[in-house]
Amino acid sequence: MDLNTIKEVAHPQVRDQLPVWAAGDAWLAGGTWLFSEPQAHLTRLIDLTDFKWPALTIDKTGLTIAATCTVAQLDALSCPPEWIASPLINQCCRAFLASFKIWKTATVGGNLCMSLPAGPMIALTAALDGVCTIWKADGSERKINVADFVVGDQRNVLSPGDLLRQIDIPLAALTRRSAFRQISLTPVGRSAALLIGSVDNTGGLALTVTASTVRPIQLAFNAIPRANELREAIRHHIPDTLYHSDVHGKPPWRKHMTLRLAEEIREELQGAPRR
Known part of the structure; x- marks a missing residue:
């Protein structure tokens, strides 16, 4: 869709070239949502592609x-073969x-910044303990867990003018x-409902719940819990008010599927046969 109210497109190449944020501004990366519907309130796009950030960097x-x-x-x-959690990607x-x-245009950062409950990049990076680096509009920098x-x-x-720079996933x-x-x-x-569970080297279970809830919910256990313990923990930490409601599923059904999928994850990571 044409955005016929846009009067300027800025092309910064380094952070110092970022223009002062003003009403009517918007960041442009993939643009898959931005160009999908009218944006009559926008007058300037700030194109991030000229930063030429390396898409993916692997180090120690x-x-x-x-x-x-x-x-x-x-x-x-x-x-790397030792990244046994990589199938999650x-x-x-x-x-x-x-x-x-869409795959070739939509960005990981855009998915996080849209902050839809069903955002799969939110689920992935939250479950992998991702940490966001945010360039604040005042020139400072902030780090925050994806789950938060x-x-x-x-x-x-994000406040107006803040920019998500990257997400770091620990080894x-x-x-x-x-x-x-x-x-x-x-x-x-x-x-x-999109749930991801993982077990660390001490045997502790981490469970990340997304899509069924309006924001990511993470539960941690020192060991893989029994079925009733997991069920009660979910009921305690996810009140009914946190379950999302739209045409893709009503809260009672999303709650039921969250409990069911969590138990499937528990059984898989424990090594129990599927029922």
């Missing part, structure tokens, strides 16, 4: 994902249920055993 500390990394680039990443990329055109970055349906911690998270579950109300629908 883990993985750095630039905010401008596309879904296609992330899905094509060749991971492909599983979450496919939870988009989007065309190849999203605070509600299409709401996050320890990439080397954990993991399990993935996702369900939609229809065969090609938006995720209604």
Whole structure:
């Protein structure tokens, strides 16, 4: 869709060239949502592509994902064999249920900043203990866990003029055993529940709940809990008011599927046979 109110497109190449944020500004990376509907309130786009940030960087500390990394680039990443959690990357990329055109344009950062409950990049990076680096509008920098970055349906911690620069995934998270579950109300629908569990080297279980809730919810256990313990923990930490409601699923059904998928993850990571 043409944005016929845009009067200027800025092309900064380094942070010092970022223009002073003003009403009517918007960041432009992939633009898959930006150009999908009218944006009559916008007058200037600030194009991030000229920063030319490396999409993906692997080093001894883990993985750095630039905010401008596309879904296609992330899905094509060749991971070290010791990263046994790496199948989560492909599983979450496919939870988009989007065309190849979207994959080649939509960005990881854009998915986080849209902060939709069903955002699969939110699920992936939260479950892998991702840490966001935010360039603040005042020139400072802030780091925050992905799980705390999203605070509600299409709401996050960014203030006007703040920019998500990258997400850092620690090596320890990439080397954990993991399990993935996702369900939609229809065969090609938006995720209604997307859960990821992982077990660390001490035997502790971490469970990340997304899509069924308005924001990511994380539960941690010192060991893999019994079925009733897991069920009660979910009921305690996720009140009914946190379950999302839209045409892709109503809260009671999302709650039921969250409990069911969590138990499947518990059984898989414990090694119990599926019922």
